[in-house]
Amino acid sequence: MVHGHEAPRTSRQRILEAAYLVIERDGATGLTLDAVAAEAEVSKGGLLYHFPSKEALVSAMMVxxxxxxxxxxxxxxxxxxxxxxxxxxxxxxxxxxxxxxxxxxxxxxxxxxxxxxxxxxxxxxxxxxxxxxxxxxxxxxxxxxxxxxxxxxxxxxxxxxxxxxxxxxxxxxxxxxxxxxxxx
Amino acid sequence: MVHGHEAPRTSRQRILEAAYLVIERDGATGLTLDAVAAEAEVSKGGLLYHFPSKEALVSAMMVxxxxxxxxxxxxxxxxxxxxxxxxxxxxxxxxxxxxxxxxxxxxxxxxxxxxxxxxxxxxxxxxxxxxxxxxxxxxxxxxxxxxxxxxxxxxxxxxxxxxxxxxxxxxxxxxxxxxxxxxx
DNA sequence: ACTACTTTACCGGCTGGACGGTAAAGTAAC
DNA sequence: GTTACTTTACCGTCCAGCCGGTAAAGTAGT
The missing domain is CATH 1.10.357 (Tetracycline Repressor; domain 2)
Incomplete structure (x- = not known):
C-alpha cells in the first residue's frame, strides 16, 4: 500500500470483473466462457481453473x-x-x-x-x-x-x-x- | 360446431399453447423449437411455417x-x-x-x-x-x-x-x- | 544444496451435442 | 393446378466442458 501500488488483482478477480463487463456489454446471451476469458486475458482453461463451470461463475457474480x-x-x-x-x-x-x-x-x-x-x-x-x-x-x-x-x-x-x-x-x-x- | 365440439384449434393455437406449456415446465432454456414442436405434435418445419423464427414465437407469447x-x-x-x-x-x-x-x-x-x-x-x-x-x-x-x-x-x-x-x-x-x- | 516429487496456475485445441434455421418434396382441399 | 399446410432431411454455428500438457513454485528427504 505504499504508493504506486497497482492493484495486486488476482486472476480470479480479473475474471469476475471481466464477466460483469461482458454481461453489461453483450447481455446474458453474450456471456460465454470464451468471451469472459478473452476479456480477462486468460485462457479458457485458466478461467475454468478458477471457476469449474459456468454456473460457478454466474453464482460468484450473483454473490x-x-x-x-x-x-x-x-x-x-x-x-x-x-x-x-x-x-x-x-x-x-x-x-x-x-x-x-x-x-x-x-x-x-x-x-x-x-x-x-x-x-x-x-x-x-x-x-x-x-x-x-x-x-x-x-x-x-x-x-x-x-x-x-x-x-x-x-x-x-x-x-x-x-x-x-x-x-x-x-x-x-x-x-x-x-x-x-x-x-x- | 355442433356438440361434442372439440376445440377446432388451429395449429397455430396448438403451437402457442404448447410453447407456454414447455416454458412453464422446462424454463426459458428449455424453450427450444424442437421441444415446442414435439409438444404441439407438429414437425419443426410446420412450426416454422407458422412462426418464421423463434423470436416471432416468443413475441406472440408475450403479446x-x-x-x-x-x-x-x-x-x-x-x-x-x-x-x-x-x-x-x-x-x-x-x-x-x-x-x-x-x-x-x-x-x-x-x-x-x-x-x-x-x-x-x-x-x-x-x-x-x-x-x-x-x-x-x-x-x-x-x-x-x-x-x-x-x-x-x-x-x-x-x-x-x-x-x-x-x-x-x-x-x-x-x-x-x-x-x-x-x-x- | 541437490534431487525427487507434488501442487498451483495456466494454456489452447478439440469435440460432441444442441439448436435455429433452410429447402425440397408431399398431401389435400378447392 | 394452385394454394395452404405439413413433413423429412439436412446444414452450420455456437459453446460448455474436457483433456493432455507445461512451467514455475513449493516441500522434503538426504
Whole structure:
C-alpha cells in the first residue's frame, strides 16, 4: 500500500470483473466462457481453473452483486439516526442508489433463467431483511409496501421503464420515507 | 360446431399453447423449437411455417400474456363502481389474480433476455395505464406506489419469494386499496 | 544444496451435442 | 393446378466442458 501500488488483482478477480463487463456489454446471451476469458486475458482453461463451470461463475457474480447491495444498505443503515424502520429505509436507499440501479442486474437476471437455483442467494437476503424489520417494531404492512415498491422501482429500471415513472419518482420516494416511520 | 365440439384449434393455437406449456415446465432454456414442436405434435418445419423464427414465437407469447393481463384488468375495472383510481385497482387486481401469478411469466421474463426489444410490448401497456390514471384524477404518487407495489408483489412471485411475504400480503393489498382512493 | 516429487496456475485445441434455421418434396382441399 | 399446410432431411454455428500438457513454485528427504 505504499504508493504506486497497482492493484495486486488476482486472476480470479480479473475474471469476475471481466464477466460483469461482458454481461453489461453483450447481455446474458453474450456471456460465454470464451468471451469472459478473452476479456480477462486468460485462457479458457485458466478461467475454468478458477471457476469449474459456468454456473460457478454466474453464482460468484450473483454473490458479488448481492454483497455490494448489502454493503450499500449497511452503510445507509448506519448513517440513519432513527431506529424504527432503519432497515427498510436502508433497503430503499440501496435500491434507489447506484448499486440498485446498476446495469449489471439487468443481464444477471437473464442469466438466472439458466440457473434458477441461484435465486436462493437472493432469497436469503430478503429473509434477513424481514427479520430485521420485525425487530425494529415497524408496521409490517408498511414495511412490506416500502420494500415491494422499491422492488417495483428496481424492476422498472431493469426493464428500461424507468423514464416512464421518472416524474413521480421523487414524490414516491418521499412517501415511502414517511411510511417507513410508522410504528406497528 | 355442433356438440361434442372439440376445440377446432388451429395449429397455430396448438403451437402457442404448447410453447407456454414447455416454458412453464422446462424454463426459458428449455424453450427450444424442437421441444415446442414435439409438444404441439407438429414437425419443426410446420412450426416454422407458422412462426418464421423463434423470436416471432416468443413475441406472440408475450403479446398473448399481455392481452390476457389486459383482459383481466378490464374486467376488474368494469366491475368497479368508484371511478377514481379504477384503473390502478384493476391493475392491482389483475396482478394479484390468476393471470398475474401465472408461472408463465417467470420463464418468459427469462426469454426476454434473448430478445430485449420485446419489452416494448410491455412498455406500451404500462404507459397506457399511467395515462388512464391521470384522467381519473387520482393522486399520482399514490397511484405509482400502488402500481409499483403490485409489480414488486408480482416479482416476488416470479422469483419464488412469495411465501416469504405471504403473511402480510392481505394487509398490503388492503392498504393499497385504500391508497387507490386518494384524490390528487 | 541437490534431487525427487507434488501442487498451483495456466494454456489452447478439440469435440460432441444442441439448436435455429433452410429447402425440397408431399398431401389435400378447392 | 394452385394454394395452404405439413413433413423429412439436412446444414452450420455456437459453446460448455474436457483433456493432455507445461512451467514455475513449493516441500522434503538426504
Amino acid at each position: 458479488g452483486l448481492c454483497e455490494a447491495f448489502g454493503a450499500a444498505a449497511s452503510e445507509a443503515a448506519e448513517a440513519d439516526p432513527e431506529p424504527v424502520g432503519r432497515t427498510v429505509r436502508a433497503y430503499l436507499a440501496a435500491s434507489a442508489g447506484e448499486v440498485g440501479r446498476s446495469r449489471r442486474w439487468l443481464a444477471l437476471v437473464g442469466a438466472l433463467a439458466l440457473y434458477p437455483e441461484l435465486v436462493d442467494i437472493w432469497r436469503a437476503d430478503v429473509l434477513a431483511g424481514l427479520v430485521a424489520d420485525e425487530e425494529e417494531g415497524i408496521d409490517p404492512a408498511a414495511a412490506a409496501i416500502v420494500r415491494l415498491t422499491a422492488d417495483g422501482l428496481w424492476l422498472s429500471g431493469v426493464l428500461g421503464l424507468s423514464e416512464v415513472v421518472a416524474d413521480v419518482r421523487p414524490q414516491v420516494l418521499k412517501r415511502l420515507e414517511e411510511m417507513s416511520r410508522s410504528r406497528s | 398473448g400474456l399481455c392481452e390476457a393481463f389486459g383482459a383481466a384488468a378490464s374486467e376488474a375495472a368494469e366491475a368497479d363502481p368508484e371511478p377514481v383510481g379504477r384503473t390502478v385497482r384493476a391493475y392491482l387486481a389483475a396482478s394479484a389474480g390468476e393471470v398475474g401469478r401465472s408461472r408463465r411469466w417467470l420463464a418468459l421474463v427469462g426469454a426476454l433476455a434473448l430478445y430485449p426489444e420485446l419489452v416494448d410490448i410491455w412498455r406500451a401497456d404500462v404507459l397506457a395505464g399511467l395515462v388512464a390514471d391521470e384522467e381519473e384524477g387520482i393522486d399520482p404518487a399514490a397511484a405509482a406506489i400502488v402500481r409499483l407495489t403490485a409489480d414488486g408483489l408480482w416479482l416476488s412471485g416470479v422469483l419464488g419469494l412469495s411465501e416469504v411475504v405471504a403473511d402480510v400480503r392481505p394487509q398490503v393489498l388492503k392498504r393499497l386499496e385504500e391508497m387507490s382512493r386518494s384524490r390528487s
